[in-house]
Amino acid sequence: MPMEKAVRTAVRQALSDPGLGGAVALTVDEKVAAKARAFPDEDTRRRWTAEARRARLYALQHLPDLIEQFCQVAESHGVKVHVAPTARVARETILAIIRQHGVRLVAKAKSMTSEEIRLNPFLAEAGVEVVETDLRERIAQLAGEPPSHIISPVIHKTREAIAQTIRERTGWTVATDTASLAAAMRSQLRGVFGAAELGITGANFLVAESGSAVLVSNEGNARMVSTLPRLHVVLAGLEKIVASWGDLVAVLRVLAPHATGQILTAYVSAVTRPRQPDELDGPEELHVILLDNGRSRILGSAYEEVLLCIRCGACLNVCPVFRQVSGLGYLSPYSGPIGAVLTPLLEGLPVRGELPFLSSLCGACYEACPVGIRLHEHLLTLRRDAVAAGFGWPGDKRWLRLLRRAWSTPRRYRLTAQALRLLWRTRTAAWLPPLATWRRGRTLPRPALRHQRYAERTTP
Amino acid sequence: MRVALFATCLVDLFAPQIAISLRQLLERLGVTVEVVTSAVCCGQPAFNSGHWPEALPLTTATVEALRPYEAIVVPSASCSVMLSHGARRLGLAPPSVYEATSFLLEVLRLDGPHGHLPGRGLWVESCHRLRWLTVPPSPAPLLRNIEGLLWSSGQHASLCCGFGGTFSVHFPELSLAMADARLVDVTAEQPDFLFGTDVSCLLQLTSRLQHLGHALPGYHLVEILDKAGVGR
Numbered sequence: 001m002p003m004e005k006a007v008r009t010a011v012r013q014a015l016s017d018p019g020l021g022g023a024v025a026l027t028v029d030e031k032v033a034a035k036a037r038a039f040p041d042e043d044t045r046r047r048w049t050a051e052a053r054r055a056r057l058y059a060l061q062h063l064p065d066l067i068e069q070f071c072q073v074a075e076s077h078g079v080k081v082h083v084a085p086t087a088r089v090a091r092e093t094i095l096a097i098i099r100q101h102g103v104r105l106v107a108k109a110k111s112m113t114s115e116e117i118r119l120n121p122f123l124a125e126a127g128v129e130v131v132e133t134d135l136r137e138r139i140a141q142l143a144g145e146p147p148s149h150i151i152s153p154v155i156h157k158t159r160e161a162i163a164q165t166i167r168e169r170t171g172w173t174v175a176t177d178t179a180s181l182a183a184a185m186r187s188q189l190r191g192v193f194g195a196a197e198l199g200i201t202g203a204n205f206l207v208a209e210s211g212s213a214v215l216v217s218n219e220g221n222a223r224m225v226s227t228l229p230r231l232h233v234v235l236a237g238l239e240k241i242v243a244s245w246g247d248l249v250a251v252l253r254v255l256a257p258h259a260t261g262q263i264l265t266a267y268v269s270a271v272t273r274p275r276q277p278d279e280l281d282g283p284e285e286l287h288v289i290l291l292d293n294g295r296s297r298i299l300g301s302a303y304e305e306v307l308l309c310i311r312c313g314a315c316l317n318v319c320p321v322f323r324q325v326s327g328l329g330y331l332s333p334y335s336g337p338i339g340a341v342l343t344p345l346l347e348g349l350p351v352r353g354e355l356p357f358l359s360s361l362c363g364a365c366y367e368a369c370p371v372g373i374r375l376h377e378h379l380l381t382l383r384r385d386a387v388a389a390g391f392g393w394p395g396d397k398r399w400l401r402l403l404r405r406a407w408s409t410p411r412r413y414r415l416t417a418q419a420l421r422l423l424w425r426t427r428t429a430a431w432l433p434p435l436a437t438w439r440r441g442r443t444l445p446r447p448a449l450r451h452q453r454y455a456e457r458t459t460p
Numbered sequence: 461m462r463v464a465l466f467a468t469c470l471v472d473l474f475a476p477q478i479a480i481s482l483r484q485l486l487e488r489l490g491v492t493v494e495v496v497t498s499a500v501c502c503g504q505p506a507f508n509s510g511h512w513p514e515a516l517p518l519t520t521a522t523v524e525a526l527r528p529y530e531a532i533v534v535p536s537a538s539c540s541v542m543l544s545h546g547a548r549r550l551g552l553a554p555p556s557v558y559e560a561t562s563f564l565l566e567v568l569r570l571d572g573p574h575g576h577l578p579g580r581g582l583w584v585e586s587c588h589r590l591r592w593l594t595v596p597p598s599p600a601p602l603l604r605n606i607e608g609l610l611w612s613s614g615q616h617a618s619l620c621c622g623f624g625g626t627f628s629v630h631f632p633e634l635s636l637a638m639a640d641a642r643l644v645d646v647t648a649e650q651p652d653f654l655f656g657t658d659v660s661c662l663l664q665l666t667s668r669l670q671h672l673g674h675a676l677p678g679y680h681l682v683e684i685l686d687k688a689g690v691g692r
Binding site for chain 2: 388400410443
């Protein structure tokens with residue numbers, strides 16, 4: 001089966017956007033610098049990340065029990081909990097709730113899980129109007145582009161490009177400074193919060209002991225979406241569970257520093273039950289959809305550790321590949337190193353077999369990860385699995401087999417090296433498969449004239 | 461002390477002067493060096509591309525050729541990682557390999573050796589050295605007393621140069637864009653040369669620089685120490 005070439009094309013396209021690289025570099029460098037300032041000192045950072053990893057490991061090791069506990073406690077509060085084995089079931093569950101209540105307008109807070117299940121296009125198809133209420137996510141929605149970063153959806157756009165999108169899609173005249181752009185979007189969104197009949201949010205974490213969905217945000221839109229509409233649907237991957245409020249603190253303490261360089265986000269909201277008779281606000285009905293969509297398959301596999309991810313985006317911010325192409329190069333809601341590992345695991349190698357190869361294996365991701373996921377290792381292992389499943393990089397096998405044969409003994413190696421020098425002199429070497437690619441944009445180095453000269457005795 | 465020197469295929473093919481420098485340097489520091497000519501390639505290109513069955517015979521042959529030696533010095537962090545970590549992942553017992561800088565710092569305990577080499581160098585950190593070797597030592601103690609040498613890591617020292625082995629063939633335009641991002645430091649620092657621990661990273665950057673019409677030499681750290689006359 002031939003490998004899809006979609007990612008290669010997307011990478012080229014992203015590279016050809018003249019504003020993209022600079023826009024991404026500006027934001028990620030800011031995030032990395034802010035992250036360093038967000039911890040009192042290096043020792044504290046190390047201690048806190050170790051505690052976060054422990055809390056996440058505990059959750060994974062007790063996942064079935066914690067899910068059961070979460071469901072039980074939440075249901076005892078009047079929350080309707082649905083377990084969705086696949087993206088399709090999750091989408092249909094949400095549509096069923098929408099149809100049952102005759103909902104026409106849905107307000108959404110940013111949720112990567114909803115991107116994972118391709119919820120927006122699905123609801124649009126069904127004739128439901130969905131408005132994203134995170135400022136930057138709304139800009140991406142207006143532009144008709146997928147979010148290009150887990151935390152910063154329009155990281156690939158300059159302020160000028162954002163202003164242009166707003167002008168084109170709304171007809172408003174806006175200045176290009178951040179405050180004007182935010183004010184323009186904000187005035188447009190206020191009405192949506194009041195008019196929407198249903199709010200959809202993700203959940204940063206689910207606390208098993210109290211059956212709560214925890215949302216972190218800086219704009220407060222998640223709070224609006226979860227309190228004003230009559231109905232609230234929480235969509236969360238089932239691995240988002242932590243056991244206790246103590247463990248929640250352990251993960252929250254590292255999330256904001258790694259995500260935005262803040263000590264804590266402006267809002268941390270816990271949604272525990274629908275509106276009670278004596279309460280003034282909150283939804284009448286609260287649904288929580290626990291999404292599996294391949295996660296159980298990852299649990300217990302060699303890649304289990306990937307489920308520790310808290311979606312902070314720290315690995316994206318330090319990734320030299322992401323810096324050049326943004327999330328648009330990955331053709332996946334989860335981008336950067338975590339996306340290159342997670343997406344093929346969730347969606348299957350036949351669909352995104354190229355992704356594990358979209359990395360120079362520099363390991364900056366592992367170094368940045370607050371829960372210590374060995375992303376560089378997993379990329380390597382996933383490449384092995386991709387090759388074994390028939391989704392290796394096209395053409396690789398031929399010349400790597402050639403190399404294996406040619407260099408199997410020192411004698412053969414010496415002959416190959418001689419041949420290479422000869423080919424070089426006649427300029428034929430430049431046509432050999434890897435070298436032909438390499439010389440585009442580079443001046444190839446000349447091979448050495450004599451083999452293993454350093455092995456000869458220099459001093460008596 | 462006796463050590464074995466495994467030059468690696470890239471050094472042998474494209475930069476044998478690194479192996480010469482390493483050998484001269486070690487010998488001046490009182491180490492008896494035996495060059496291993498029976499080892500060829502660590503198998504990393506195939507291993508990193510997911511073709512483990514193609515890598516295994518090459519890695520096995522090299523590991524077996526190196527096994528008899530008590531200590532093997534390798535002028536490449538990348539190949540050192542392959543021969544330790546990579547070998548383990550392929551189910552082989554790794555030989556006793558030392559990346560050259562680690563060997564100088566941790567085994568020979570070289571600290572502030574004196575030498576003389578005028579010039580400005582840009583240190584090109586190798587990702588394999590920095591992130592795949594456990595706790596890599598800073599090269600600073602080796603360079604502290606080299607008279608006339610000015611060096612810096614630049615603003616983007618943590619950014620990969622974009623080589624990544626077969627990665628640079630899979631995503632050629634991206635690999636070049638990454639090189640250019642790293643080379644911003646060359647514009648800022650105006651060095652006379654680049655230096656590091658991996659000929660692969662150095663070739664990626666110098667061959668790009670030459671193409672852009674701004675040719676600069678790239679040296680291995682051991683060449684710098686050798687040229688500076690360390691141990692003389």
